[in-house]
Structures are given as structure tokens and as C-alpha cells.
Amino acid sequence: MVGSDTRELVGAMYAAYARSDFETVAALIHPDIDWMIYSPMTVFPFAGHRRGRVEVLKAMAGIAESYRLDSYVTEWIIVDGDSAALMSDAGFVQRATNRSLRFRLADFLRFKDGQLVGFREFANTFDVVEQALGRELTF
Numbered sequence: 001m002v003g004s005d006t007r008e009l010v011g012a013m014y015a016a017y018a019r020s021d022f023e024t025v026a027a028l029i030h031p032d033i034d035w036m037i038y039s040p041m042t043v044f045p046f047a048g049h050r051r052g053r054v055e056v057l058k059a060m061a062g063i064a065e066s067y068r069l070d071s072y073v074t075e076w077i078i079v080d081g082d083s084a085a086l087m088s089d090a091g092f093v094q095r096a097t098n099r100s101l102r103f104r105l106a107d108f109l110r111f112k113d114g115q116l117v118g119f120r121e122f123a124n125t126f127d128v129v130e131q132a133l134g135r136e137l138t139f
Contacts, residue, residue, distance in 0.1 A: 005114075006079045006081070006082055006083070006084050006111055007077060007079045007084070009028065009111055009114065009116070010077060010079070010084045010086065010109060012024070012028065013025060013028045013109075013116065014072070014074065014086075016028070017060075017069075017072075018069060018072050020064065020069075022057065022060065022061075025057075025060070026053060026057055028114075028115055028116055029053045029056055029057070029115060029116050030053065030112065030113075030115040030116060030117040031052060031053050032051070032052055032053075032117070033050075033051070033052060033053055033056055033115075033116055033117055033118070033119065034049075034051060034117065034118050034119070035049070035050040035051070035055070035056045035059070035118075035119045036048070036049045036050070036119065036120050036121070037059070037121045038120070038121065038122050038123075038125065039121075039123065039125045039128065039129075040125060040129060043129050043132055043133070044066075044128075044132070045062060046058075046059040046060075046062030046063050046066070047059075056119075065095070066094065066095055066096070067092040067093065067094055067095060067101070068092065068093045068095060069090075069091075069092055070091040070092055070093050070100065071089070071090070071091035071102075072088060072089075072090050072091070073088060073089045073090075074086050074087070074088045075087045075088060075089060082110060082111045082112060083108070083109065083110045083111070084108075084109045084111075085106070085107070085108050085109075086105075086106070086107045086109075087104065087105070087106055088104065088105045088107065089102070089103075089104055089105075090102070090103055090104070090105050094132060097134065099131070099132070099134055100131075101128060101131040101132060102131070103123050103124060103127060103128045103131065104123065104124065105121055105122070105123050106121070106122045106123070107119070107120070107121050107122075108120040108121075
């Protein structure tokens with residue numbers, strides 16, 4: 001796979017996710033994907049490690065159940081062969097409280113034969129947890 005194909009796959013996947021087109025997202029996910037969102041599962045139960053398309057789609061459904069995507073702007077993408085790294089600014093609205101959350105994400109993706117086989121997502125989880133809870137964490 002050449003880099004331009006990877007860039008096109010990334011663009012297709014993120015555009016489908018932004019419009020809640022999970023049928024297209026599912027088609028771009030390998031059946032045996034290795035997926036990880038690094039975040040505390042006590043606050044974000046859809047985070048953590050997932051293996052396989054079915055489990056990833058359940059995690060995405062959990063995100064959609066708890067949060068409405070308000071904005072998602074990818075600031076840059078680096079592509080190297082079948083891998084890509086993205087830095088994005090994300091905005092979500094917490095459905096239970098109508099609280100707005102805005103944070104930056106770093107995503108690392110790996111594709112094989114036109115499907116996503118590896119995904120890792122990082123954020124400043126301390127900041128995101130404070131926003132989700134609606135209060136500062138003190139120690």
C-alpha cells in the first residue's frame with residue numbers, strides 16, 4: 001500500500017465517523033483489529049483495549065450513546081507506508097449533562113489490505129476527565 005492510499009483510507013474513515021456512518025466505518029475495520037483508547041475506563045467505559053471489529057463497534061456505540069460529536073478538526077496527518085499519525089482537536093457534548101468537552105487527540109493507525117488493523121488513541125486524560133466530571137481534580 002502506498003502512502004496516498006493510506007491518506008485516502010484515513011480521510012474516508014474519519015469522514016464516515018464524523019457523519020455517524022458506522023456501516024462505512026465497519027467496512028474499513030479489519031475483523032481482527034487491535035484497538036486501544038488510553039483513558040480511565042471508570043469515567044469512559046468505552047475506552048481501553050478492544051480486539052475485533054465487533055468489540056470496536058460496541059465501543060464506538062458506547063461513545064455515541066454517551067457523547068454527541070460536536071466538532072472534529074484534524075490539524076495534521078503524517079503518513080508512512082501503511083501507517084498514519086494524526087493530531088486533532090475534538091469537541092463532544094456529554095448527553096447526560098449537556099456539558100461541552102474540548103480536547104486534543106493523537107491517533108496512530110495501521111492499515112493492511114485496505115482495512116484498519118491497529119489503532120491507538122491518546123489524549124490529556126486528566127484534562128478530559130475534569131471536563132467530563134465538571135470539576136477540578138484535587139489531591
